Amino acid sequence: xxxxxxxxxxxxxxxxxxxxxxxxxxxxxxxxxxxxxxxxxxxxxxxxxxxxxxxxxxxxxxxxxxxxxxxxxxxxxxxxxxxxxxxxxxxxxxxxxxxxxxxxxxxxxxxxxx
Amino acid sequence: xxxxxxxxxxxxxxxxxxxxxxxxxxxxxxxxxxxxxxxxxxxxxxxxxxxxxxxxxxxxxxxxxxxxxxxxxxxxxxxxxxxxxxxxxxxxxxxxxxxxxxxxxxxxxxxxxx
Numbered sequence: 001x002x003x004x005x006x007x008x009x010x011x012x013x014x015x016x017x018x019x020x021x022x023x024x025x026x027x028x029x030x031x032x033x034x035x036x037x038x039x040x041x042x043x044x045x046x047x048x049x050x051x052x053x054x055x056x057x058x059x060x061x062x063x064x065x066x067x068x069x070x071x072x073x074x075x076x077x078x079x080x081x082x083x084x085x086x087x088x089x090x091x092x093x094x095x096x097x098x099x100x101x102x103x104x105x106x107x108x109x110x111x112x113x114x
Numbered sequence: 115x116x117x118x119x120x121x122x123x124x125x126x127x128x129x130x131x132x133x134x135x136x137x138x139x140x141x142x143x144x145x146x147x148x149x150x151x152x153x154x155x156x157x158x159x160x161x162x163x164x165x166x167x168x169x170x171x172x173x174x175x176x177x178x179x180x181x182x183x184x185x186x187x188x189x190x191x192x193x194x195x196x197x198x199x200x201x202x203x204x205x206x207x208x209x210x211x212x213x214x215x216x217x218x219x220x221x222x223x224x225x226x227x228x
Contacts, residue, residue: 040220042203043218059215103216107157110155
């Protein structure tokens with residue numbers, strides 16, 4: 001069982017609200033990732049971080065932002081949520097060793113914007 | 115464009131039966147290939163990871179094969195159980211960047227009936 005946690009698990013909010021999805025890991029991993037996944041579709045990387053104070057945009061353009069002030073914490077923020085943001089958001093982390101290391105995923109946050 | 119294609123899209127089998135899931139990829143330069151299991155509403159969990167030089171790897175009732183020449187992989191599940199019902203995702207990593215970018219297939223949705 002991976003020690004990576006996401007909260008909330010489910011979130012239903014109205015358009016225009018600001019939200020923050022939390023992700024924390026206790027494995028001491030430097031690399032962390034945010035993916036977006038729609039039903040029946042592949043995961044798309046939207047943000048990643050190599051370590052503290054490092055954040056990069058992923059393959060899929062996203063209006064969300066991330067921060068990495070502490071190694072264990074990698075929150076994702078939407079300043080003004082829209083129905084198009086409705087999706088599942090998965091956080092992951094991996095240790096040293098480049099692409100050879102396994103990414104451990106959290107349980108995900110299912111976001112619905114009304 | 116780097117792609118990972120999985121087949122079939124969905125599969126229904128009876129408990130106790132075996133099945134094989136397929137994955138074809140075009141990712142280059144290739145680093146490794148992983149199979150993940152994703153239960154409904156959860157994050158993916160790693161089953162196997164194989165590098166270029168590995169042809170087969172087992173994890174309990176799961177056996178993955180890799181043919182790096184034809185860029186094909188398969189995941190064989192033996193003596194299926196109801197708990198095997200999940201989406202099985204093929205993920206290929208390249209070695210063209212420090213991050214080790216991951217390319218995700220859309221998954222095969224497996225349903226095991228009693």
